[in-house]
Amino acid sequence: MSNKKFSRGIPANVPSDVKEFDKKINTQASTSISNNGASVFIIVMVLVVIGFIGFIVLNNSGNTQANSTPNTTAATTVNGQQIISMTAQATGYTPNIITAKANTATTLRVDATNDFGCTSGMRIPSLGISKNLSGVTDIALGAQAPGTTLNGTCSMGMYNFQIKFS
């Protein structure tokens, strides 16, 4: 008796067609709830996939930077002119740590012949240098004081190089 009374609030003496209608409504409601459940599941899966792809992309860019291992070279001097020869490729600058003589007119000679990456946009902020490289480009660095370190980057700041003068 009390069971029937509280079951969806429909008294036991309601005509059967009303009960049928109520049953139908309830069936539709539960169907639409399970559809919502499926939509939520799909949305969650899409977010998981996007997150996973994002993680791989970020992880890869981190690895790329870690893989451009320090490659140290000394600048060469020809007829009192100091030349730093560097190669720019999609994977970074080689060498990326350069020791050079202070108080000597210096040219940074960058070969970007095979560079199809963002390293073709080179910046040395402390000298106000911003170059779009193609082929071989000479960049005048002037004569730097002892203890000066010039920090260079690609246009996006992903790849770096340092020129240390002493």
Ligand SMILES: [Cu+2]
């Ligand atoms: Cu970059």
